[in-house]
Amino acid sequence: MRRPRRLARLALWLAAPLALHTVARATTLDQAIAAAIGHAPEIVIADAEADAAGARLDQARSGRLPTATLTGTIGYGRLNPQNFFGLGAANVTPRAAQATIEQPLFSGGSVSAGIDQARAGVVSAAAQKVASRNQLITAAVEGYGNVLAAADMVDLYSRLVSETAEIERQARLRFRAGESPSTDVAQAAARLAEARAGLSRAQGAQVSAQAHFNNLTGLAPTDLEPLPANPELPATLEEAMDVASHSNPLLVQAEAGLRAAQAVKRGARAEGLPTIGAFAEASTVRDQFFPDYRADSATVGIRARWQLFSGGRISGKIAEAGSEERAAEARLRAARMQIGEQIVSTFQEVRTMLLVEQAASDQARAAGEALESIRHEVRVGLKPQLDLLDAEREAIATQANRARARTDRAVAAYRLLSLLGRH
Structure with a gap:
């Protein structure tokens, strides 16, 4: 049993310098x-x-x-239409939301x-x-x-x-x-x-x-x-x-x-040059002008803009x-x-x-x-x-x-x- 162990130790001792040389290249x-x-x-x-x-x-x-935007507002207040349409003062929660999608069609380059x-x-x-x-x-x-x-x-x-x-x-x-x-x-x-x-x-x-x-x-x-x-x-x-x-x-x-x-x-x-784009909008409004006021809308169309005079800019x-x-x-x-x-x-x-x-x-x-x-x-x-x-x-x-x-x-x-x- 001792001889194999001695041979193994001798092999490790001989291999050590080689291993160190390999590491320290x-x-x-x-x-x-x-x-x-x-x-x-x-x-x-x-x-x-x-x-x-x-x-x-x-x-x-x-x-x-295309771009898509969503805007909204909400608040708390009191409206007093002064009995217009027979409406009296009331507490309201006015709120509005609008969604818009725009696609540029022409930007002048x-x-x-x-x-x-x-x-x-x-x-x-x-x-x-x-x-x-x-x-x-x-x-x-x-x-x-x-x-x-x-x-x-x-x-x-x-x-x-x-x-x-x-x-x-x-x-x-x-x-x-x-x-x-x-x-x-x-x-x-x-x-x-x-x-x-x-x-x-x-x-x-x-x-x-x-x-x-x-x-x-x-x-x-x-x-x-x-x-x-x-x-x-x-x-x-x-x-x-x-x-x-x-x-x-x-x-x-x-x-x-x-x-x-x-x-x-x-x-x-x-x-x-002018810019042209297509758009689609949808909006909803509640309690905006008088109590229980409701309005919803949807619009699709073309929007153009052309600045004709810029003052030399x-x-x-x-x-x-x-x-x-x-x-x-x-x-x-x-x-x-x-x-x-x-x-x-x-x-x-x-x-x-x-x-x-x-x-x-x-x-x-x-x-x-x-x-x-x-x-x-x-x-x-x-x-x-x-x-x-x-x-x-x-x-x-x-x-x-x-x-x-x-x-x-x-x-x-x-x-x-x-x-x-x-x-």
Whole structure:
């Protein structure tokens, strides 16, 4: 009986590290983006505004539907007809009720204009929702990359501090042994102080990057996977321009703004036209004019209204709407020019950052190889200590450039996706 129990305990003991590793998986970029979307109040605001725009569309559509109203009054009083019809004073409970159903038949176009305006608002709110989401994603990618770059910088400068401290120690030993001048000691001490200052700056930048990442995503800024390759992007600038012309949120909003302005103008013109509707009314009255008074009625008919003179109010609204329409057209042209320029710039930036990242990787690799060679040459006395210190500094700089270039490459790719209205 004891042997099976021991085997079971051994199996649990061996499985425990695997279970812990499964639970504590590293955070990926996609997970960070999803967390940012679920964490940010900007998305909640955009969702609420989109819902409000949908509610305004429902309100506008209701102008085509029938309405039903019910009104009633009841009171208590005393009537004194002064013996008119032989009626004397009496206490009464006057009450009345009326039910009305109306169906619009013709509104001069004001209802359809209001629906078009509200529909444009729905499109604009949806585009703003996409824009907010894309901006948040780009910010999350940049924050994710900054955390990784900051962690690399802290590691690099920590290693540099250790290596320069060792170099300074060896320089002091050689100086005491009379094998090197005091200049080597001073130079090594200066580089050690420089490395410590760089480490302090890197640690400060890491704290800021981690705080920003946590604020964006609500996640702990630790154990992040390396940045992945770029997402799928248009192969040519022409393809990118074509996609942006149909789905860029700023363009979609500008086009919706123009349609809304045109609808407002049609609605202003409709105020100068008649409105026609069908109605049905039923009413009942009790004790309204003298005791025991009773009256019931039912009416079906057509009701029309036409304002022939408004003192200039309608013409002023039409002029105002025309000015807003011209402004909306100008905003649309400006948006097209702005987005076109941004697409060209960002598309080229994506290609440039890919080349910069590759060049920075090659430079870092070459600097690392040079550092190893100089380290051996200094060890055997072929080169002075200062050359090793310079090589250490150059290697750190190239590795820092590589970390920064990796983040810049990813941010440029997601910024292009944001301009395309994707993500």
